[in-house]
Amino acid sequence: MMGNRSFPTRYVIVILTFLCTSVCYIERVGFSIAYTAAADAAGVNQTSKGVILSTFYYGYACSQVPGGWAAQKIGGRRVLLLSFMLWSLTCALVPLDPNRPFLLVIARLLVGVSQGFIFPSIHTVLAQWVPPHERSRSVSLTTSGMYFGAALGMLVLPTIVKLKGPQSVFICEAALGAIWCVLWFKYANDPPRSEHPKASAAGFGESLLPVKRGKKSKEENGPKIPWKKIILNLPVWAIVVNNFTFHYALYVLMNWLPTYFELGLKLSLQEMGSSKMIPYLNMFLFSNIGGVIADHLITRRILSVTNTRKLLNTVGFVVSSFALIALPLFRTADGVVACSSVALGLLALGRAGFAVNHMDIAPRYAGIVMGVSNTAGTLAGIVGVDLTGRLLEAATAAELDLTNPESWRAVFLIPGLLCIFSSFVFLLFSTGERIFD
Template sequence: MRRVKFPKRYLIVILTFICTCVCYVERVGFSIAYTVAADAAGVSQSSKGTILSTFYYGYACSQVPGGWAAQKIGGRRVLLLSFLLWSLTCALIPLDPNRVMILVMARLFVGVAQGFIFPSIHTVLAQWVPPHERSRSVSLTMSGMYLGAATGMLVLPSLVKFRGPQSVFVAEAALGAVWSMLWFKYASDPPPSGFGESLLPIKGSQKLKVENGGNSVRTAKIPWKKILVSLPVWAIVVNNFTFHYALYVLMNWLPTYFEQGLQLSLQEMGSSKMLPYLNMFIFSNIGGVIADHLITKRIMSVTKTRKFLNTIGFMVASLALMALPMFRTSGGAVFFSSLALGFLALGRAGFAVNHMDVAPRYAGIVMGVSNTAGTLAGIIGVDLTGQLLEAAKNANSDLSSPETWRAVFFIPGLLCIFSSFVFLLFSTGERIFD
């Protein structure tokens, strides 16, 4: 029988999927482990919010530099280096809520290191993946975030219970080391003929230098001004901000909402606590398959496909977010958080893939710009939520009241409505940068 050759670009996509999965195991893992350690040490809610948001300050600083570095020296190399740095930090830093400065510096450094990852991934995928496979490839890669979060929510509370909060750091460092070895062994730059970005026409001023059997470095000047004043880019930026505001608030504060808002134990909730993130994993891939089907079958144009999926995803998510604090049972909270996160993930087939539509050559750069906005959302949303809860606690001394949590979930709900209209008005699926 003839052997069926497994295309290298599929292996690249699978490895980037595992990459995002491991990254989000780390992020969820820290929020779970730190919440347990901080509560045991009597840390206030506002202080918890500050520590939880520290990661995003470092993350914001390295988004645009990450896109620039991936553009200049290659996403493959930048991705490996960033993974090694944050894994090593997790292995060396103790989780002690009383050693605030060390914890802050460690989270800042992990944030900086992980900030290079997603711009690098978009650069790699833009080079390896042809246009007709982009929606499902990006959706599969990004769905790793949600599978990682789901896995973390399922496994790590038990790990904390039996081995202590520090064990989470050890497990995360080990996962990072294993992925780094896989990437070092199997990843490579695309061949000179290319698959995605390098198949596009290149102007005379955009020279390529080919070294070491097809390692291409682009010397074209990055059109920073055109990127920063582009309305379609700003439509992506606004939606990235809203998506990550909702995601990071739920990721960092759902454990507190279950434990203190609903008086539920994460250990006793069993597998149900992972359903919101599992739903994101499923809906993200559904969105990618639907988008590629609509585009390749010419049912809708690229522009209409992006707007359709983005609007459906964000509008349903907004309704679910605003309904979430009204339901006080475990089943109700899990259902509406799952609905909200699932349809937000569906919306990624709109705005998130749009980086490669409008700027395939500079996908890492545009991703860096928009992900900076998403990271600012993490800083603002996570810290603001801590302030809201601390203020409510000082006024009512009761975090189990639904009124305490209403503003927490209404803010991202209203942002979803606003962002969907911005994307409808200003986005495009056409290439606007050469």
């Protein structure tokens, strides 16, 4: 039985949050694949494609901090369920028609807003349930669901588009969202007030847990959120800068690799078979490897929390930078898959540095700090996805064919240089010590 003594409830929560991030990224990859197919068939230009693909991130950026606040005040479990239901319904009801861009913009904004509540809520839930010695691998497993979902989406969805058409992807995503909502509603719960050692160990006090009956004191409504201290804190900014870079590289590759394969290398995604999922599968593997390594180094006292975070973040981002810069030099499917696999896999390893650091420095406000940091990551999606479309359109205007590596050089050079810069920022300013009581 789920949640009994032999299988603790916190494990159930981590597994469900893993499934949550998996389904969310199936949706994101699915829209990119389905819309690209529909837009190319309709003759939509690269700039217009970039605008539609980046619209999601405008809504996503707007709801990150409100998502952290709502999770803190209402409860991450409830906010997670409501946001999941909203984006699933949107996918079920909106037609995928590239000739109706206004409707697509509204739909993508709504999906972005609703999914923007998800990751701050997840961090709030995990901070309540997961003790510090399990923190790295629990967060790494949860976030690795993003890459598992992306890999699964890249493997299965192009075939669904080919057999059933682009709209069928939306129906599949809505069905997955509905199934997850049922599982979360049935099995997820808040830590009981009388039995919450895991919540206390993670930095949460009893006053922060939901009170189901009786009056609440001012203390029980939760402590005042130290917004000024959060915004002006250099370790927070170290996380923010790295979150921006991570998502810039991830979203550019996630949204534009299908175009790179189709137009840059003249390869059909359907004909590539399972190889197109390898970069995201590599992220799934390295994310969990990073979490296990981090917890091992910390619990065995081989390195301090601070040095562990800095080591994994630096190795991940620096190696990834070289792979990104080298990517347009490869002109075969195997070469591009291998290079993008190294880039994304090592970025995922770096998440055991900056991404878990939210809970190190501010376990009590993990959702809030995650909201601030993920806002930056979402802005990276807006900037990177849209800028890539404009760079490719400019290359076309300069009479460079998209099969020419020069057309793509700047696309991958920008995230490569950002990786080097952000790794230095994290080395200089990050800490693994708790700085928010």
